[in-house]
Amino acid sequence: xxxxxxxxxxxxxxxxxxxxxxxxGDITLFACPVCNEGNSYGKxxxxxxxxxxxxxxxxxxxxxxxxxxxxxxxxxxxxxxxESFQELLTEYKSLNNSxxxxxxxxxxxxxxxxxxxxxxxxxxxxxxxxxxxxxxKDRLLTKYSDFFLTDKYDNIVIPxxxxxxxxxxxxxxxxxxxxxxxxxxxxxxxxxxxNFYNINWEEPVYIxxxxxxxxxxxxxxxxxxxGKTIHPFIFSKLKKPIIxxxxxxxxxxxxxxQVIKYNCDALVFPRExxxxxFNEMLKAGNSQDEINKFIKKNIMxxxxxxxxxxxxxx
Numbered sequence: 001x002x003x004x005x006x007x008x009x010x011x012x013x014x015x016x017x018x019x020x021x022x023x024x025g026d027i028t029l030f031a032c033p034v035c036n037e038g039n040s041y042g043k044x045x046x047x048x049x050x051x052x053x054x055x056x057x058x059x060x061x062x063x064x065x066x067x068x069x070x071x072x073x074x075x076x077x078x079x080x081x082x083e084s085f086q087e088l089l090t091e092y093k094s095l096n097n098s099x100x101x102x103x104x105x106x107x108x109x110x111x112x113x114x115x116x117x118x119x120x121x122x123x124x125x126x127x128x129x130x131x132x133x134x135x136x137k138d139r140l141l142t143k144y145s146d147f148f149l150t151d152k153y154d155n156i157v158i159p160x161x162x163x164x165x166x167x168x169x170x171x172x173x174x175x176x177x178x179x180x181x182x183x184x185x186x187x188x189x190x191x192x193x194x195n196f197y198n199i200n201w202e203e204p205v206y207i208x209x210x211x212x213x214x215x216x217x218x219x220x221x222x223x224x225x226x227g228k229t230i231h232p233f234i235f236s237k238l239k240k241p242i243i244x245x246x247x248x249x250x251x252x253x254x255x256x257x258q259v260i261k262y263n264c265d266a267l268v269f270p271r272e273x274x275x276x277x278f279n280e281m282l283k284a285g286n287s288q289d290e291i292n293k294f295i296k297k298n299i300m301x302x303x304x305x306x307x308x309x310x311x312x313x314x
């Protein structure tokens with residue numbers, strides 16, 4: 001579909017949002033209409049309307065604070081109403097000379113829940129890499145090789161797949177010096193969670209920091225945040241999230257902050273537990289069944305957990 005900046009700008013201006021910065025292809029509002037971050041302390045102005053003025057291929061809005069984002073036409077429907085949305089579609093139908101414009105666009109729910117794919121040329125199955133398989137063997141995870149990729153430098157690559165099993169981003173790790181980075185575009189950042197589209201959101205979901213710990217846990221309905229923060233979008237989709245972050249000071253504090261914020265369940269490690277994470281527990285000779293039972297036994301919820309969380313976060 002061909003887009004037109006002048007058409008879209010007309011509908012954007014009708015919304016009458018206060019504009020902080022007006023640059024071709026990147027307009028910033030004073031405040032995000034969802035989280036209002038620009039009017040809060042610091043006034044960082046993180047809400048953008050991004051338009052591809054070079055090829056007219058994409059147009060979307062995105063807030064770097066709360067993660068809200070969607071294609072431009074659905075943004076118009078949300079804040080301008082269905083009448084403006086239909087008028088915009090009619091103009092594009094005329095511009096593209098196609099009666100199937102609406103069918104060519106994803107419905108809003110699909111757009112929000114399944115991120116765009118990205119370029120992943122240069123990535124290969126980890127089975128092609130001797131160093132990659134040694135990495136998994138060292139962690140007793142060789143049977144999970146399908147969850148990992150590698151690149152021409154033998155780095156470990158952890159892909160993120162959408163509902164259609166297409167890659168929309170990935171994390172690359174350099175094993176030798178433990179450096180890592182993410183390849184994921186701005187509009188997809190709220191989806192930066194491993195295995196999110198392979199699980200049942202209606203069932204209890206166990207949330208780990210790392211992929212290796214999730215795979216070591218003995219659970220199937222698992223995700224990994226690849227960090228110590230969980231995006232609100234992820235929590236909004238999970239009926240019963242259970243956080244199982246690492247057994248260190250930073251991991252515990254991060255976990256209890258999420259407990260306070262979202263009132264979810266969490267794993268509380270006994271004082272005598274000596275392992276940092278569950279892959280370390282697996283490598284020490286504990287079976288996945290033993291790890292699974294340990295986690296279930298030490299899940300805490302409700303008022304008692306919240307009191308504990310508040311005492312630690314303070």
